[in-house]
Amino acid sequence: RERRPAQVLxxxxxxxxxxPLLLSSPGHCRCGLSHRESALSCLTRxxxxxxxxxxxxxxxxxxxxxxxxVLAVHGRGVRxxxxxxxDYMALAGSQVGTFRRAGIEVRHDQDTNYMHHKFALxxxxxxxxxxxxxSAQGIFGNKENVIIIENTDIVKAFVEEFGxxxxxxxxx
Amino acid sequence: RERRPAQVLxxxxxxxxxxPLLLSSPGHCRCGLSHRESALSCLTRxxxxxxxxxxxxxxxxxxxxxxxxVLAVHGRGVRxxxxxxxDYMALAGSQVGTFRRAGIEVRHDQDTNYMHHKFALxxxxxxxxxxxxxSAQGIFGNKENVIIIENTDIVKAFVEEFGxxxxxxxxx
Ligand SMILES: [Zn+2]
Ligand SMILES: [Zn+2]
Numbered sequence: 001r002e003r004r005p006a007q008v009l010x011x012x013x014x015x016x017x018x019x020p021l022l023l024s025s026p027g028h029c030r031c032g033l034s035h036r037e038s039a040l041s042c043l044t045r046x047x048x049x050x051x052x053x054x055x056x057x058x059x060x061x062x063x064x065x066x067x068x069x070v071l072a073v074h075g076r077g078v079r080x081x082x083x084x085x086x087d088y089m090a091l092a093g094s095q096v097g098t099f100r101r102a103g104i105e106v107r108h109d110q111d112t113n114y115m116h117h118k119f120a121l122x123x124x125x126x127x128x129x130x131x132x133x134x135s136a137q138g139i140f141g142n143k144e145n146v147i148i149i150e151n152t153d154i155v156k157a158f159v160e161e162f163g164x165x166x167x168x169x170x171x172x
Numbered sequence: 173r174e175r176r177p178a179q180v181l182x183x184x185x186x187x188x189x190x191x192p193l194l195l196s197s198p199g200h201c202r203c204g205l206s207h208r209e210s211a212l213s214c215l216t217r218x219x220x221x222x223x224x225x226x227x228x229x230x231x232x233x234x235x236x237x238x239x240x241x242v243l244a245v246h247g248r249g250v251r252x253x254x255x256x257x258x259d260y261m262a263l264a265g266s267q268v269g270t271f272r273r274a275g276i277e278v279r280h281d282q283d284t285n286y287m288h289h290k291f292a293l294x295x296x297x298x299x300x301x302x303x304x305x306x307s308a309q310g311i312f313g314n315k316e317n318v319i320i321i322e323n324t325d326i327v328k329a330f331v332e333e334f335g336x337x338x339x340x341x342x343x344x
Binding site for chain 1: 290321
């Protein structure tokens with residue numbers, strides 16, 4: 001596997017449909033929205049490329065686009081783990097309930113401070129991190145950044161952070 | 173100037189005093205708090221190292237530690253520019269008023285979406301970016317990350333983003 005150079009995506013993204021990217025075989029979508037490339041389609045392509053594991057560690061997860069992507073990855077048999085914030089999890093729009101009903105493992109902090117990270121690890125090799133909460137306002141409204149990075153040391157540090165939080169938030 | 177490898181800081185940081193780092197000559201602080209190294213002292217050292225310019229683009233700026241650092245950089249004659257979010261700027265604790273009274277240029281978005289970036293550029297060469305809002309809760313309470321990166325392409329993209337927002341938010 002060749003290491004890619006670091007890359008940055010800036011948001012807001014134009015409102016486009018990314019549903020065709022989630023299909024296991026190429027399909028045509030007749031929804032009427034634009035299907036052109038955008039920061040959102042880049043992010044979606046990256047997440048859906050997971051083959052072995054997808055570890056998501058995000059303060060907010062309410063975006064239908066990104067939660068559909070996570071569900072599609074899980075549906076392909078990839079191991080998906082989600083860490084999120086307890087305070088925001090309870091709010092309307094959070095997709096945590098949908099994840100759990102689909103059988104995805106979700107853990108969360110237990111205190112009033114925020115689990116404020118916004119990163120994901122694809123196959124433990126590619127890090128996606130930045131300011132972007134996984135919400136419609138984040139994707140389509142705010143000024144946001146996401147960095148895609150495969151630097152070994154940085155990825156290793158985030159893999160360790162994920163593992164540590166995963167254990168810390170074990171409800172058992 | 174040698175390019176440093178990328179580095180990551182995780183928060184929360186222990187409560188320590190970083191005041192000695194802001195003095196132009198080495199001094200001893202008798203405040204009673206610990207003065208040991210931490211993620212906050214690393215971040216402070218980096219910001220205070222600015223020699224030509226410090227461009228700050230953060231959703232929230234209420235941390236007394238980080239705002240004192242920005243004021244100290246300005247006080248040394250370095251050009252400091254700050255971009256922030258209009259909604260949070262109005263809240264108690266924002267240091268934007270202090271910055272403006274000190275003569276630091278501050279600009280902000282004009283709409284209800286968030287200027288949600290949390291990055292700074294030191295001398296246009298080093299990027300500090302991540303999930304961390306510049307607030308006490310962010311630094312001392314939350315799970316947060318900050319990446320320090322000198323990758324030329326990534327830094328260039330953030331320099332351009334800063335310049336574009338700086339022009340877009342010109343009140344003139
Ligand atoms: Zn469509
Ligand atoms: Zn002290």
